[in-house]
Amino acid sequence: MEDYKARIRELREILEYNSKLYYDMDAPTMSDYEYDHLLRELEDLEAAHPEEVTPDSPTQHVGGTASNSFAPVQHEVPLESLQDVFNADEVGEFHNRVREQLVNVEYSVEPKVDGLSVAIEYRDGRFVRGATRGDGRTGEDVTENIRTIQNLPMVLPDKLPHLIVRGEVYMAKTTFAALNAEREITGEPLFANPRNAAAGSLRQQDPKIAAQRKLDVVIFNLQLADGKTFEKHTDTLDYMKSQGFPTIPYLRTGDLDMVNAEIVRLNEDRAELPYDMDGAVIKLNDLSDREVLGSTSKVPRWAIAYKYPPEQKPSKLVDIVVQVGRTGVLTPKAVVEPVRLAGTTVTNATLHNQDFITEKDIRIGDTVIVQKAGEIIPEIVRVDLSKRPDGVKPYHLPDRCPVCGAKVERDEDGVAMRCTGAECPAQLLRYLEHFTSREAMDIDGVGPAVLRQMVEAGLVQTAADLYKLTVQDIAQLDRMGMKSAQNAVHAIEQSKRNDVSRLICGLGIRQIGAKAARTLAQHFGSFDALERATIEELTAIDDIGEITARFLRDWLDSPQSQDLMRRFRAAGVNMECLDKPTDDTFQGMTFVLTGALTRFTRDEATEMIQSRGGKASGSVSKKTTYVVAGEAAGSKLAKAQELGIPVLTEDEFLAMLGGGAGSDKLETDGQMSML
Ligand SMILES: [Zn+2]
Incomplete structure (x- = not known):
């Protein structure tokens, strides 16, 4: 009876993990069909046990099916953009223009959230539609993605016939940091800033991804409210807050000095806000005053956006550390002397890759100009060459993996440098997932969540260690009963008798997928014969090109690979091709x-x-x-x-x-x- 609870937890973990693999890493380990199947199982379990439903369950934030394109939405009330100003003088000029037409002036000053502007629509108190700003008049219908936003109310206490609010969709800094930290580990390209991450998430065709990315929204304008009248902008904010909307904080003042002081204060406090902001918005608070001032053809005359310059400071580059991601990609990171930037202490900065370092000629010991772009990931803008000490040398990424010592190779079609080690601990989880996958050794019962636990518990250091696991080993893992542990051990044991083509595929040798593995297995008949193959023999095989042959030969020649194969042999894993042709009339033809x-x-x-x-x-x-x-x-x-x-x-x-x-x-x- 407690089984369903464990299964619900397991399903949630598998589903979350796989949608991440699928959508973020371009490395699906399960078909859409399987995914939907497991999701259905989870839905059924939750329906049978409603007390188990949690707001963060994958079933709760999936708003519908993926569409192929976003339908256009005509905005009933245009989403205007604001005129930017960059200093206190320009704020003063704005104030003077306003004073030409108005005697008593009251402003609201709000942070300008660096996200994606959206219009969100309710009918009779229910959320019905969400659209991007687009060009301000026509946006894109992203209703299903908006529906996944965690802090947006779907139902309002007041059932106004029609209500449209405008807000900024953002990714919280903490969410963003976690997402990028994970991408760093997995060797994926990092998002430049939370805005990019939020934009990419909001415009996903599949709402499951948007849900995964945990977006938030902050509401800053009431576009339309049928049956309600307001005098002040801040009254509308208070009203929206009363309806459960997360609204923008504001300061009310009629005093220009106060406006300027608030601009400065917001900048100082920006690190404490959950979202990024790139400015302060100054609006006339009285809604009738807005009508007096009107708009130009481009922007309203009753508001401006004060833009903060990105903060830059010099610091000393103390070291460059290299991390190895889950896909084996080496990522260099700059360690700099601590420097205060945009309200936080910066101690390191992204260096992206070797090309970036080379292009900017960044050397250890240099004084570099560090900038916080998007407020989160600091980057190096340039080197202050006037401060370069004597004797510093150009920096090159190591040609050996800092984790396992194996050779590092540049991707043939990119800038990434990748570790080629077959037993590289940094890549172990990814290897294991591939090794056990359907197209490789096809081992049931050891899904990604279980593998991760095995790695974390130190039970497996290489794929060959799977064959040493006992039922007790596996049963001690979280969420694994005795039965599942027995099944897993049985499935692992069974896989020893697989055709060697599955093993070859499972080794994860670059460019050797299931098809090439089958070709090799049938051509050579056994792993032993494959091991002795020369480059010439390999390239003589149709479908095996020069590059593939080279990757394969390098892999076979590496001591780590040979050690791994020794372990597989010792475990009793089959090394023979089992579906060899019995007639060899056409052998080699x-x-x-x-x-x-x-x-x-x-x-x-x-x-x-x-x-x-x-x-x-x-x-x-x-x-x-x-x-x-x-x-x-x-x-x-x-x-x-x-x-x-x-x-x-x-x-x-x-x-x-x-x-x-x-x-x-x-x-x-x-x-x-x-x-
Ligand atoms: Zn390595």
Whole structure:
């Protein structure tokens, strides 16, 4: 009876973890189908046990199905933008312009939240729609993503027929820091600032991601309220607050000095706000005054936005530390002497990658100008070359992994530097997830959540350690009963008998996926034979290119890999190809089928070739042995003739099938086709 509780917790963890993998890391470990399936299971369990439903359950913040594009929304009340000012003089000019038309002036001063402006609409007290600002007149319908916002009320106490509020969607600084910390660990590109992160989240096609990212909103304007009248802007804020909206804090004053003092104070206190702000908004508080002043063609005359300059300060670059992410990517980080910036103490700054360091010629010992952009991740703007000490050297990322000592390689198509260690502890969890996945060793019962616990408990240091786990080892983990532990051990044990192609795939060698692993297993027949393969032998195989062969050979040659394979062998993991062809008539040959075949279907021909140890390929290359051409063969035939590759008719191909295990079947096939 307590089982359902554990299952609910497990499902939540799996679902959250996987949507993260899927949406943030581009590394899905489960199909949409499976995801939906587990989500349904969780929904059913929660329906049966309503007391278990929590607001943060994955079932609660999924607002609907993903759409392919956002529908346009015409804003009933335009979402205007404000004129920016950058100093106290410009604030004074604004004040003077206002005073030309008004005698008694009252302002509200509010923080300008650095997020995404949205219009949120309610009918009869219920949330019905949310839209981005867009160009101010037409935005995008992001209703389902807005629905996932944690602090936005869905139902209001007053059931006004129609209410529209305007707010700024943001990612709280703490949420942002946690998200980026995680991305740093996983080796993903960091979000530059909370605004980018919030924007990316709000415009996700799938509301599940927006829900994952934990967005918040702060409301700063009442756009429309059917059946209500207000005199002051601050009255509308108070009203919205009474309706449960998280509203912007404000100061009311008619005094220009107070306005300026508030601008300064907000800047000093900005570190304490949950959101980023990039300025202060000064508005006329009396709503009828706003009508007197009106708007220009672009901006209202009754408000301005004071923009704070990004704060920059010099500091000394003490060191560069290199972290290894979960995908093996090396990320350099600058350690600087502590410096106060935008209300926080900064001790390190992002360096992104080697190219960034090289481009700015950043060296340890330099005096660097540090800036807090987006208030969270400090960055290095430039080096103050006038202060460069003698003898400092250009910085290069290490060519060995700082965690495991394995060789580091630059991604062939990017700037990232990656550790190639097969047993690198920094990459262990990712390896294990891949190793146990369906396309690799297909081990049921050890999902990502369980693997993470195993790693954290120190039970596994390499994938081979999975084979040493006992039922007791696994049963001691959180949320694992004796039964699940037995199942897991059984599944692990079973996987020892997998075809070696699954093992090869599970090793996570770059560019060796399930398909290449199968090709290699069938070509070499065993891991031992694969281990001895030369680059030439590898590249001679169709589908194995120069780069893949090099990655593979490097992997096989690394001491870490050899150690790992030794452990797999000791554990009794199968190293043989189990679905080797029994007839080797076509061993080492590659066929390309082209044109309209009349004697057999393409699938039949492919099977005839494969059952004799040959390969059927889709394109003609120098590696092609024969082209089998049916009627109306086109470009492939031409290519074959150009390369001087022998071309067979269907009859000639059938004639080659004499003898061997598959011949009976094939003759039958041939005869049947002729009938
Ligand atoms: Zn490493």
